Amino acid sequence: MKRIFLIGLVLFLLGLNAAAGAAPNRETAIGFQLDTVITLTAYCDRQVLEDALAESGRYERLLSRTIEGSDVWRINHAEGKPVEVDSVTAEVIRTSLEISGISEGAFDITIAPASVLWDFKADPPRLPSAKELDAAAQKINWRLIELDGNTVCLPAGMMIDLGAIAKGYIADAVSAYLRGRGVESAILSFGGNIICIGTKPDGSPWKVGIQDIDRPSGEAMLALECTGGSVVTSGIYERGFDFEGVRYHHLLDPATGWPAWNDLASVTVLTDSSMYADALATAAFVLGEEKGMRLIESLKDTEAILIRRDRTVLCSSGAGAYHVQTR
Ligand code: ADP
Numbered sequence: 538m539k540r541i542f543l544i545g546l547v548l549f550l551l552g553l554n555a556a557a558g559a560a561p562n563r564e565t566a567i568g569f570q571l572d573t574v575i576t577l578t579a580y581c582d583r584q585v586l587e588d589a590l591a592e593s594g595r596y597e598r599l600l601s602r603t604i605e606g607s608d609v610w611r612i613n614h615a616e617g618k619p620v621e622v623d624s625v626t627a628e629v630i631r632t633s634l635e636i637s638g639i640s641e642g643a644f645d646i647t648i649a650p651a652s653v654l655w656d657f658k659a660d661p662p663r664l665p666s667a668k669e670l671d672a673a674a675q676k677i678n679w680r681l682i683e684l685d686g687n688t689v690c691l692p693a694g695m696m697i698d699l700g701a702i703a704k705g706y707i708a709d710a711v712s713a714y715l716r717g718r719g720v721e722s723a724i725l726s727f728g729g730n731i732i733c734i735g736t737k738p739d740g741s742p743w744k745v746g747i748q749d750i751d752r753p754s755g756e757a758m759l760a761l762e763c764t765g766g767s768v769v770t771s772g773i774y775e776r777g778f779d780f781e782g783v784r785y786h787h788l789l790d791p792a793t794g795w796p797a798w799n800d801l802a803s804v805t806v807l808t809d810s811s812m813y814a815d816a817l818a819t820a821a822f823v824l825g826e827e828k829g830m831r832l833i834e835s836l837k838d839t840e841a842i843l844i845r846r847d848r849t850v851l852c853s854s855g856a857g858a859y860h861v862q863t864r
């Protein structure tokens with residue numbers, strides 16, 4: 538009887554050990570890149586997450602507009618001459634042009650002459666003049682970007698800004714890096730961009746909150762379930778200011794350089810690729826609810842949740858699969 542008990546105890550302890558080996562610890566690493574907080578949470582060694590942050594920094598140094606010597610910086614300072622860029626940069630620009638094409642130019646990375654006029658951190662707020670914005674709008678036209686392999690040519694006086702797509706690209710790249718290091722369970726946040734790897738270790742889906750448009754950052758209005766894939770939100774509360782009763786925000790209409798005026802407060806896009814989700818969230822927002830929803834419905838395996846300023850919620854036809862709930 539005693540022997541059976543001892544054998545049982547040994548087997549039990551062996552079992553515990555095996556379980557501990559199979560389920561790595563939950564680790565979190567936090568970084569600050571591309572003007573946003575990056576939070577990586579995964580079931581793996583901490584070092585793997587630190588390596589992933591370093592990896593992410595490499596992309597930032599290619600895609601940032603403001604880091605001197607980055608690919609984007611070199612394109613913007615080339616005065617019309619061709620620039621050889623990393624294949625990463627070329628891929629992001631190629632996808633940007635694709636999204637410009639399907640969004641009738643609502644998404645346009647040549648937005649930079651207008652976006653640099655908006656300083657959403659200034660206190661008190663400063664509005665650019667209509668004259669300045671008109672002049673900037675003359676320099677916005679994605680069709681004038683020439684991309685041939687890894688060579689980019691932009692007319693002198695124009696500038697690009699990958700702020701609406703770079704974080705998505707980096708999220709995908711970091712996710713692929715982690716999967717390559719054997720990570721099977723993770724949730725990664727790049728500002729408004731969330732990307733999930735697999736499920737939680739117990740097999741249940743990750744829960745992702747969608748920011749409450751009227752509440753402090755971090756308070757969710759909706760929640761949804763995610764088992765792999767990306768959830769990206771663009772909203773007017775992220776960067777912007779109120780001035781004389783008007784909300785000025787960072788989602789700009791390329792035709793005018795002014796914020797896109799419509800009734801939306803945020804657009805969330807759900808699809809596998811974080812790069813597409815990021816660009817499409819900005820595109821759909823600028824297009825407005827009708828055209829934006831039509832664009833999303835035209836795309837395979839892509840869903841959206843639109844929140845109007847009056848807090849009503851519009852979901853695309855397949856968004857139910859994400860079990861969207863009100864908080
Ligand atoms: P974030 O998550 O940083 O708030 P978004 O994906 O919401 O970024 O995109 C907004 C950023 O993209 C702006 O800060 C600006 O740099 C750029 N942007 C603004 N309007 C457009 C547009 N119509 N097309 C492409 N990029 C844009």
Ligand code: MG
Nearest residue numbers: 701815816819
């Ligand atoms: Mg975006």
